[in-house]
Each structure stands twice: as structure tokens, then as C-alpha cells.
Amino acid sequence: MKLISLVLAALALGQAVLCANSELDGIYNLVARQLPQFADKFEFALVPPTTASSNDSYTISSKAGKDTVIISGTTVNSLARGFYHYVKQCGQVSISWTASTINTLGSLPRLCGGGQHGSIDGAAIVPWRYYFNTVTFGYTTAFYSWADWEHLLDWAAMHGINLPLAWVGYEQVLIDIFEEFGFSQAQIVNFLSGPAFLPWNRFGNIQGSWNGSLPLEWPRQQMQLQQKIVKRMVELGMTPVLPSFTGFVPNAITDLYPNATVIKSSTWSGFPVTYTNVTFLEPLDPLFTKLQVAVIQRQRTYYGNVTHYYTLDQYNENSPFSGDVGYLKNVSLGTIESLRAADPDAVWVMQGWLFFSDSSFWTDERIRAYLSGPEIGQLLILDLFSEGSPQWQRTNSYYGHDWIWCELHDFGGNQGLEGNLPTLTKGFTSAMTNSSSLVGVGLTMEGQEGNQMVYDILLDQAWSSSSLNIKLYTEEYVQARYGPKIVSADVIECWHDLVNLVYMNNASSVVNVVPKSIYELAPNINGLLNITGHHPTKAFYDFSSLVDIWKKLHPHVHYDVVDFTRQVLANQFLDLYVDFMHFYNTTNPSASTSSEIIDRAEPLLEVLRTADRVLYTDVNFLLGSWIARARALADGNDTIADYYEFEARNQITLWGPTGQINNYASKQWAGLVGSYYLPQWEMFVETLAFQRNVSAFDVATFQHTMLLPLDIQWQWESGARLKTKHGA
Ligand SMILES: *[C@@H]1O[C@H](CO)[C@@H](O)[C@H](O)[C@H]1NC(C)=O
Ligand SMILES: *[C@@H]1O[C@H](CO)[C@@H](O)[C@H](O)[C@H]1NC(C)=O
Ligand SMILES: *[C@@H]1O[C@H](CO)[C@@H](O)[C@H](O)[C@H]1NC(C)=O
Ligand SMILES: *[C@@H]1O[C@H](CO)[C@@H](O)[C@H](O)[C@H]1NC(C)=O
Ligand SMILES: *[C@@H]1O[C@H](CO)[C@@H](O)[C@H](O)[C@H]1NC(C)=O
Ligand SMILES: *[C@@H]1O[C@H](CO)[C@@H](O)[C@H](O)[C@H]1NC(C)=O
Ligand SMILES: *[C@@H]1O[C@H](CO)[C@@H](O)[C@H](O)[C@H]1NC(C)=O
Ligand SMILES: *[C@@H]1O[C@H](CO)[C@@H](O)[C@H](O)[C@H]1NC(C)=O
Ligand SMILES: *[C@@H]1O[C@H](CO)[C@@H](O)[C@H](O)[C@H]1NC(C)=O
Ligand SMILES: *[C@@H]1O[C@H](CO)[C@@H](O)[C@H](O)[C@H]1NC(C)=O
Ligand SMILES: *[C@@H]1O[C@H](CO)[C@@H](O)[C@H](O)[C@H]1NC(C)=O
Ligand SMILES: *[C@@H]1O[C@H](CO)[C@@H](O)[C@H](O)[C@H]1NC(C)=O
Numbered sequence: 001m002k003l004i005s006l007v008l009a010a011l012a013l014g015q016a017v018l019c020a021n022s023e024l025d026g027i028y029n030l031v032a033r034q035l036p037q038f039a040d041k042f043e044f045a046l047v048p049p050t051t052a053s054s055n056d057s058y059t060i061s062s063k064a065g066k067d068t069v070i071i072s073g074t075t076v077n078s079l080a081r082g083f084y085h086y087v088k089q090c091g092q093v094s095i096s097w098t099a100s101t102i103n104t105l106g107s108l109p110r111l112c113g114g115g116q117h118g119s120i121d122g123a124a125i126v127p128w129r130y131y132f133n134t135v136t137f138g139y140t141t142a143f144y145s146w147a148d149w150e151h152l153l154d155w156a157a158m159h160g161i162n163l164p165l166a167w168v169g170y171e172q173v174l175i176d177i178f179e180e181f182g183f184s185q186a187q188i189v190n191f192l193s194g195p196a197f198l199p200w201n202r203f204g205n206i207q208g209s210w211n212g213s214l215p216l217e218w219p220r221q222q223m224q225l226q227q228k229i230v231k232r233m234v235e236l237g238m239t240p241v242l243p244s245f246t247g248f249v250p251n252a253i254t255d256l257y258p259n260a261t262v263i264k265s266s267t268w269s270g271f272p273v274t275y276t277n278v279t280f281l282e283p284l285d286p287l288f289t290k291l292q293v294a295v296i297q298r299q300r301t302y303y304g305n306v307t308h309y310y311t312l313d314q315y316n317e318n319s320p321f322s323g324d325v326g327y328l329k330n331v332s333l334g335t336i337e338s339l340r341a342a343d344p345d346a347v348w349v350m351q352g353w354l355f356f357s358d359s360s361f362w363t364d365e366r367i368r369a370y371l372s373g374p375e376i377g378q379l380l381i382l383d384l385f386s387e388g389s390p391q392w393q394r395t396n397s398y399y400g401h402d403w404i405w406c407e408l409h410d411f412g413g414n415q416g417l418e419g420n421l422p423t424l425t426k427g428f429t430s431a432m433t434n435s436s437s438l439v440g441v442g443l444t445m446e447g448q449e450g451n452q453m454v455y456d457i458l459l460d461q462a463w464s465s466s467s468l469n470i471k472l473y474t475e476e477y478v479q480a481r482y483g484p485k486i487v488s489a490d491v492i493e494c495w496h497d498l499v500n501l502v503y504m505n506n507a508s509s510v511v512n513v514v515p516k517s518i519y520e521l522a523p524n525i526n527g528l529l530n531i532t533g534h535h536p537t538k539a540f541y542d543f544s545s546l547v548d549i550w551k552k553l554h555p556h557v558h559y560d561v562v563d564f565t566r567q568v569l570a571n572q573f574l575d576l577y578v579d580f581m582h583f584y585n586t587t588n589p590s591a592s593t594s595s596e597i598i599d600r601a602e603p604l605l606e607v608l609r610t611a612d613r614v615l616y617t618d619v620n621f622l623l624g625s626w627i628a629r630a631r632a633l634a635d636g637n638d639t640i641a642d643y644y645e646f647e648a649r650n651q652i653t654l655w656g657p658t659g660q661i662n663n664y665a666s667k668q669w670a671g672l673v674g675s676y677y678l679p680q681w682e683m684f685v686e687t688l689a690f691q692r693n694v695s696a697f698d699v700a701t702f703q704h705t706m707l708l709p710l711d712i713q714w715q716w717e718s719g720a721r722l723k724t725k726h727g728a
Helices: 002-020 022-034 036-041 076-090 146-158 170-180 185-191 198-202 217-235 286-303 325-342 353-357 364-370 421-434 452-461 470-482 489-503 543-552 558-586 594-615 623-632 638-652 672-691 699-715 719-726
Strands: 042-046 057-062 069-073 120-123 128-131 262-264 279-281 309-311 347-351 379-383 402-407 438-443
Touching: 022 036, 022 042, 022 076, 022 146, 022 217, 036 042, 042 076, 057 076, 069 076, 076 120, 076 146, 076 470, 128 402, 146 217, 170 185, 170 198, 170 217, 170 286, 217 286, 279 286, 286 325, 325 347, 325 364, 402 421, 402 452, 421 438, 421 452, 421 470, 438 452, 452 470, 452 489, 470 489, 489 543, 543 558, 558 594, 594 672, 623 638, 638 699, 672 699
Parallel strands: 042 069, 128 438, 309 347, 347 379, 379 402, 402 438
Antiparallel strands: 057 069, 057 120, 262 279
């Protein structure tokens, strides 16, 4: 009663002002993009927060006797969230990364599930809903166009995200400032990595670009893209988290500034030393602050004075120069002071990955020291893998610093069906009751590919103080995913089975992230099965149950048809591999002819051919889509396009000049399965058939002298050549 009259009063008083207020342009434009046919049926208003909560809230109501939906909220972001609540709950449509149904809405839905007065209220239980991992800018959005970003940002706003990371175009700022500080263009370009690998350059893991160098067109074009991205984020009520100066600099700093205190960061993941061993300017050096101020000021001229939040990671998979607690405190103190010199209200946003990935270095004592530089309120830590390896308990909630409960879920955009919904709902809400400095939830997936339900549910949990009911959530999710009222009880039943099978992963002590298929790994006679850890291949559910569900499920979304079929085939490949190896290992293969052995392996190879054909039917599963995006950014310059294509191919396969992080970001994509994995497995089968002796198979010889040359050659096959070769 009180709230609604407050809203109506605010509306009556403020309407003229509010309508003229450009603050609302962002939300009206969002509706015009997403629901153009009903764009004039919505009225939005900003209202002050109620005393009960300072977190975002919204109210949805309708005008008596009129065909108009009124959404009032405390921030533009809560209006977007309120709008989505309405279309999803009442209209049963959704927006998705890959399979939106919102444009199928035929008529303006009636308000549903409202309270006493027919209005619907929503309130966030945390101030922040965070989005992106630094590496998502490599694994997912490296080659995004503005149209791709527009869709993603609408998705984010409607899901209530208000704190997105925004790395695009960072290199233009760096180039400007490094030039200003006397570095030559060649010195700078030698430092920068290629477009698919910039996140790890930004982390100081790698430097330079193998097999080409970053053309200066790239940073210029990306900076212009970022201007649009940041502007849109702000219009949609989000606070962008912008980059800052990290300390990683071109090697030439030792010539230009011989007195600067620099150290060499670790050599990373087996890269040749020229591509790693990055020079780090110590935050204790006065030059660090000068560069910090220059970078942030330049950034402000490009993107406006739009945020106080800055991402800055110094030790992501990089050990500090010293473990001395006094040193560690000095480093973080110097860092926050540099940020504060550039922006007196700066908040340092840190990915908490280091404390997990290098936990032998990061003892509790060292973490405490490193975190003691900044004062409470000056640091915001992303507990990056809260659902799998949370660090907030052992660090006593980061010793009182603000932190965010984040879902990592996948490495390198791997695609297996997997999730642990109870951990996402109960884990987060129970962390809230245990930690007073928990200020948000976030999605920090390395790449976003599938399994969208496990991301949606966490973002929805941010607006519900009690843990969401998974069964009910599933029904609503499927309804909205497949569009208005066309979902039969059978389909819902199937989804319950699917959720129980793959999204209630109760084997999370051994598999706690998205699995990958063994066919995405280098073929071998052992070592592929039962892998646990970050790219698990271990089956954590019964494959035949998935086949049963797959047979019954008739999804209304083509993406899902392909995605589930993809998984069924990947599972079948694993079973067939076990069969084939059993045959080869336990019978005496020399008693068979080579062609008999090849025949035995034929079903295995046939699965790959089938998978390739199935994946070709959906644009979201095409190697060609990834490559076409990359080439498109070259603006018609073939030399540059070939380099971007190399980057795109290399990241998802060899990940490095010669397979330094081989198959990390592998994908089950049409074109990739057929032109990359299939020839590898054919070569494997032929090798075994030729040898007819399991003891004769030498992994090192096979992988280095046979596979690697094939794989390296593939890096340079342009799309056009591929097409001719495979007739696809
Ligand atoms: C708002 O968020 C804070 C977390 O920062 C939480 O403690 C508080 O309970 C929330 N308020 C409501 C009403 O949910
Ligand atoms: C690519 O880079 C590797 C490692 O630096 C080098 O050995 C190879 O010759 C390069 N290939 C091409 C085609 O540039
Ligand atoms: C480096 O330090 C030395 C000794 O303190 C000083 O003489 C010299 O001018 C400094 N050089 C630069 C480039 O700042
Ligand atoms: C890293 O580079 C420095 C010189 O810049 C060199 O002295 C050092 O040996 C290099 N590290 C390794 C592991 O090669
Ligand atoms: C940026 O905006 C803040 C308000 O959020 C203001 O206090 C500050 O002075 C502005 N900084 C600059 C450089 O304009
Ligand atoms: C930390 O900084 C202080 C003040 O500059 C200095 O006295 C101290 O020696 C430094 N400690 C370490 C371990 O570097
Ligand atoms: C919260 O604290 C209670 C009591 O100490 C403990 O039993 C529970 O496991 C904690 N929950 C989490 C998620 O840490
Ligand atoms: C996981 O769930 C399945 C199906 O409900 C059950 O058969 C299995 O025993 C459970 N495993 C564990 C480790 O709890
Ligand atoms: C096949 O036999 C080899 C050699 O004995 C062994 O290393 C490997 O693990 C076996 N592979 C499978 C899948 O059983
Ligand atoms: C993998 O695990 C399955 C059962 O979980 C077991 O039967 C099989 O022997 C294991 N295979 C290897 C190669 O460890
Ligand atoms: C394409 O880009 C390369 C590298 O930047 C440049 O050298 C070349 O002149 C460009 N070609 C054309 C046709 O513009
Ligand atoms: C199988 O290969 C091993 C290792 O090369 C060799 O020692 C052995 O003699 C071979 N067995 C047969 C039957 O050829």
C-alpha cells in the first residue's frame, strides 16, 4: 500500500520531469530494441529507495483500464531487471545468448503473480551483480562486433547486472601513454599480444605475438568500440569496471628509465622466454604512479568520467618477487595509492584467482599482508570460483574487504553439460548469512558457451532472499526459454530429468566444472579417461540416462537440439573409444590385419563425422562463425584478416606457437571437428593399425612428429582453402 502510493505520487509529481530526463533514454531504447511492437506500452520512472533497503528494487504495475505497464525502480538497472521480470514471468519469453524468444511475444501479457494490489515487487539482496572474467575478453568476445555487444549488454541489463568489466580497447590507452613516456612504436608493438591473447598480456603472463604482430588498426578500432560499449553500459544503469595501469611494461623500460625498479615476472606455461618473462615496474617506484595517473586520465578522455572501479591484477599466475610480508604490503599500498592519485575515490577490483591457483605461495599470512595495503572500502575482491574452490572462508572474508561470490563454471569455454544448482542457490545465500562484507554475486566464466540455466539462476538468486526452488525454477525457465505456452508437460518432465542428471552434479568433489570430450584431446592409448580437475573427462552421470532423455525431449529451440545431440555424441565417442582400446589392448592386434583394425575403429570416426554434420546445422556451433567474426574486423585487408584468422584458430587449438596450452579452449564446433579432430584420430587409428602392437605405440613420437606438424599446418589454412579441401 505504502509503496504503491509512493510510486504513484512520484509518478504524478515527477512524470514531466522524468520523461524529459535523459537518464531514462537507456531503458526506453532497450525496450525499443527488444520489444519494438510494444515500445509505447511501457512507462518507466525512477523513485528513491525505500528505507527498508538501499539495494536496487522495482515495482511493476498497470494503469487502470489502460494497456500500459508501469515500471518504477530505484535505478535504471532495476528498471531493466523489472522489465525482464515482467516479460519472462508474465509473457513466458526470454532473452538468451543464443536462443532468444522475446521477439515471439504476440500480445502484451497481463500482470501475473502480483500481490494484493496486482503489482509485482522485486528487490535485490545485494548491491552488486558483477559480470566477466578478464579472460572472457579472449575466449568469448575477442572478435565481437558492436551488434554482438549490443545484444550481450541488453542480456546483461535485463538480468540485473550492474557491474560489468570493460577491457575492450585498453591497448590504445597504453600505446598513447607509452609513447608519451618515450617508448618507440616498435618497442610497444613487440610488447603487445595478438587479439585472441590480449587478456594474458594484460595479466603480465605473456608478451608479444607469435606468427605476426598486432596491427595498429586493432587498438584504434577497439577503442572506438569501447566508446560505444561504455556509453551503453552507463545508459543501462551499469557501473563499468575499467582497466588501469598494471605495472607490466615493454622491456625497453630498462634503457629509457635505468633507475626504475623493475622485476621479471614468472615464465608462464612453458612459453618460449621471449613471449613471457614480462617486465614488471614495481608499484613502489614513483614512475608507477606517474603512469597510473596518465593511463586513467587518458582513459577518462576517451570514455568519460564514468566509474571509480578499476580492475588490476598483478599476480595472476605470476608469483611475487618476494614473499616478505612487509614487501607484499608495500606493493599493494603503492598500488592503491597510485589509483587514488588518479581518482581519489578509486576502488581496486581484484580477481581472487591467485590465492587459489598459487595457494602454496599465498599463505594466510601473506594474503593478509597483501590485502592490508588498501583500507576497507578501497578494495573489491572477486572470489572467482566460489562454487568450486571458495577462498573467502579461509581468508576470513578477505579480512573484512568487500568481496563478490562468483561462479566460474568453465575453463576456456568448454561445452559439456554440467552444473550444480544447489550450490549456486544455497551456497550464495548461506555465504550471505556468514559474511558481512559480501556485497554481490558475479559471473566469471572463462568463456560463455552453453549451460545458460546455471548462469541465469545465480543472477536470479540475487533478487531472492530465500534459496530458489529448483523444480519450480526449471519449469519457469523452460517455459520462457521455449516461448509462450507451447511447452507440454512431457517436455517439462524431461527437463526435470535433465536437471537431476547433469545440473545437480553431486560428484563435485571430482568434477566441479564443465567437462570436455576426449575427442578434443590429442589421441592417445591412455591418459584420456577419468580426468578430473579443470578439464574433466570423467563421466559424472549415467550416459544411458542422457540418451533416454534425449530421445524423449523435443526441444523447441534449435540450439538445444544441437547442444544435447552434441553431448550424446561426445559420450558415445568415449564409450566407443573404450571398446576399441579394449579390443586393441586385450586381443593380440598382430593377429588382425591393418584393415580389420581400421574397421573396428570405424564407428569411432563415424561419430566425429556425424557430430560435424549435426553441428553444421546451427550457427552457434560453427568454426566458421568464429573465424568470420575475426576476419570481418580486418576491414578488407587480407593480410590482417589472415593474421586475425590465425589468432582465432590458434587460441582454440594449440594456444601458443607450438601447443603450449594445447586444447585448453577446445570447442565442439562444425568445421573444427571435421577438419582438426577427425584427421588427428584418423592418424591415430592408422598408426595403431600399422603397428599392430600396443607396446610399439610411443606417445611422444606420435604427438610431436606426427600430430604437431599436422596441427601447425592447420593454423594457417584459410577458410577458403578449407572449403575446397573438404567440400563443405
Ligand atoms: C542489501 O545488501 C546487503 C549486502 O551488502 C545486505 O546485507 C542487505 O541485507 C540487503 N538488503 C536487503 C533488504 O536485502
Ligand atoms: C610461427 O612461430 C613459430 C614460433 O615462433 C615459428 O617456429 C614458426 O616458424 C612460425 N611460423 C610462421 C608461419 O610464421
Ligand atoms: C639515476 O640515479 C642516479 C643516482 O641516484 C642519478 O645520478 C641519475 O641522474 C638518475 N638517472 C635518471 C635517468 O633519473
Ligand atoms: C628474462 O629476461 C631477462 C632480461 O630481460 C634475463 O636476464 C633473464 O635471464 C630472463 N629469464 C629467463 C628465465 O630467461
Ligand atoms: C569525476 O566525477 C566525480 C563524481 O563522481 C567527481 O567527484 C570528480 O571530480 C570527477 N573527476 C573529474 C576528473 O572530472
Ligand atoms: C616498505 O616501505 C617502507 C616505507 O617506504 C620501507 O621503510 C620498508 O623498508 C619497506 N619494506 C620492504 C620489505 O620493502
Ligand atoms: C556458515 O557458518 C555456519 C556456522 O559457523 C557453518 O556451519 C556453515 O557451514 C557456514 N556456511 C558457509 C557457506 O560457509
Ligand atoms: C548422485 O546421484 C545419483 C542419482 O541420483 C545417485 O545414483 C548417486 O549415488 C549419487 N552420488 C553421490 C556421490 O551421492
Ligand atoms: C591399453 O594398453 C596400454 C599398454 O598396456 C595401456 O597403457 C593403456 O592404458 C591401455 N588403454 C586402455 C584405454 O585401457
Ligand atoms: C575409469 O573409471 C571407470 C569407472 O569409473 C573404471 O571402470 C575404469 O577402469 C577407469 N578407467 C581408467 C583408464 O582409469
Ligand atoms: C594491410 O595491412 C598491412 C599491415 O598493417 C599493411 O602493411 C598493408 O599495406 C595493408 N594493405 C592494404 C591493401 O591496405
Ligand atoms: C611390440 O613392440 C615392442 C616395442 O617396440 C617390441 O619390443 C616387441 O617386440 C613388439 N612385439 C611384436 C610381436 O612385434
